[in-house]
Amino acid sequence: MSVDAFWSYVSERYAIWTRRADGLPPPWTDDPILAGWRFPNVFRYLDPGTKMRNDIINQMGLTDFMDEVVATTAYRLIQRRSTIEELGLPTHDTVDAWSDRIRERRAQGIKVSSGLNAPRPLEHDLRAIKMVGYAPLEFANNGMIAHEMLKDVFSIGVYYGSQILADLLGSPRWHLDESEMVPLGHGARRGLLVVMTGEVALGTHTRAWRSDVKLGRQEMDVYKHLCDDQPDFGVRRLWPHEVEQNLCELGRYWQIKNGRAGHVHVGRYHR
Numbered sequence: 453m454s455v456d457a458f459w460s461y462v463s464e465r466y467a468i469w470t471r472r473a474d475g476l477p478p479p480w481t482d483d484p485i486l487a488g489w490r491f492p493n494v495f496r497y498l499d500p501g502t503k504m505r506n507d508i509i510n511q512m513g514l515t516d517f518m519d520e521v522v523a524t525t526a527y528r529l530i531q532r533r534s535t536i537e538e539l540g541l542p543t544h545d546t547v548d549a550w551s552d553r554i555r556e557r558r559a560q561g562i563k564v565s566s567g568l569n570a571p572r573p574l575e576h577d578l579r580a581i582k583m584v585g586y587a588p589l590e591f592a593n594n595g596m597i598a599h600e601m602l603k604d605v606f607s608i609g610v611y612y613g614s615q616i617l618a619d620l621l622g623s624p625r626w627h628l629d630e631s632e633m634v635p636l637g638h639g640a641r642r643g644l645l646v647v648m649t650g651e652v653a654l655g656t657h658t659r660a661w662r663s664d665v666k667l668g669r670q671e672m673d674v675y676k677h678l679c680d681d682q683p684d685f686g687v688r689r690l691w692p693h694e695v696e697q698n699l700c701e702l703g704r705y706w707q708i709k710n711g712r713a714g715h716v717h718v719g720r721y722h723r
Contacts, residue, residue, distance in 0.1 A: 454650045455674075458643070459683055461702050466494040466685060485708050491701050495687070496618060496694050504533070505619055508541055517625035518585050519543035524619045525584045526550070528612055529577040531566035544585040551578045576607040584608065584616075595621065595632030595692070610637050618693040630691040636675065636699065643699030646706050648674055675699075 464483055471480040481487050493499050497506070505527050514520050523541035530536060535557070542550035558564050558574060565574065584605045592598035595617065603613030614637055622630040636644060645651065648671070678699075679692045690698065 454647050455678070457650070457706075458647050458678060458699070458702055461705055462494050462690070462698050463683065463685075465491055465698075465701075469493055469498060485705055489704075489708060491705070492697060494685075494690070494694070494698060496691075496697065501531070502619070504536075508536065512541065512543075514543070514625065516544070517590060517623065519545075520623055520625055521587070521589060521616075521620065522547055522581060522585045524616050525608070525612075526581045528615045528619070529572075529581060529608075530554075530564065532564060535564045542581065547582050547585065551582065554578065572607065580605055580607045589620075590626070592628065595628060595634045598628060598632075599635050610635075614693070614696070618697075621691070621693060630693065632692060633676070633679070634693045634696055636696055639700030639703050640696045641671075641699075642703030643701070643706075644671060644674060646702055647678070647699070 464481060464486060468480045468486060479487055496502050505524065508527070509520060509523060512519075512523065514523070522544050526541050526547075527536065535554070539550060539553050539557075554564050554574070555578075565572075565577070584602070587601045587605055589598055589601055592601060598620075599613050599617050602608055602616055603610050605613075608616070614634065617634060620626060621628055621632055621634075675695070678695050679690075682689050
């Protein structure tokens with residue numbers, strides 16, 4: 453099992469952030485892949501997008517959890533700073549008026565969403581933002597169930613369900629905290645395969661990392677092991693949703709390392 457490969461990636465990626473934060477000049481690493489490609493920060497709270505979301509939610513002074521769910525879903529699906537700064541984020545009661553203003557801006561020829569991922573119809577996103585306010589998340593017993601509820605909301609799906617869940621875990625308005633285990637998406641399962649076998653799968657139909665196939669006992673044990681047995685970073689442990697994110701990025705790293713960069717999605721990640 454290549455557990456060391458996972459922690460080696462995580463440790464060096466965090467060291468890059470630390471060297472930059474300390475004001476050291478580049479290069480911040482001798483690793484050519486980490487130096488030449490963009491990877492998210494190891495700890496989610498360090499990423500600018502997460503910081504912005506947290507700041508806005510705190511400034512809104514929300515008291516109702518479902519208002520935070522609606523606002524967070526809007527933030528993740530729209531992901532355009534200028535739109536969010538101009539219109540703010542909606543709550544359960546204001547989502548209709550907010551959506552109308554979004555439509556007005558688009559009718560004026562103003563770009564309203566980021567388009568960071570695959571193009572999505574705006575109306576699908578606006579419908580999802582409204583419908584998520586009716587998802588019974590307050591009754592979810594754990595992170596796995598909460599993710600099922602989120603991803604099944606119209607057009608949200610596995611990826612955005614994971615992003616929204618990671619933002620919500622630990623909210624003072626919710627009974628679930630950041631220690632909750634979360635499902636592994638396609639990319640994280642690919643990274644888990646690297647940890648377990650030292651190899652990386654490619655095909656989208658490879659059973660070992662398809663997110664619609666339930667994790668086997670051995671796979672779940674390895675995931676739990678990574679969550680429970682961690683080196684000391686000098687700050688805090690990785691939460692399970694951060695382990696999931698870093699498994700995903702380990703899969704990307706190994707694809708590039710093995711000369712398969714043509715199969716890697718090039719996203720706009722923050723260094």
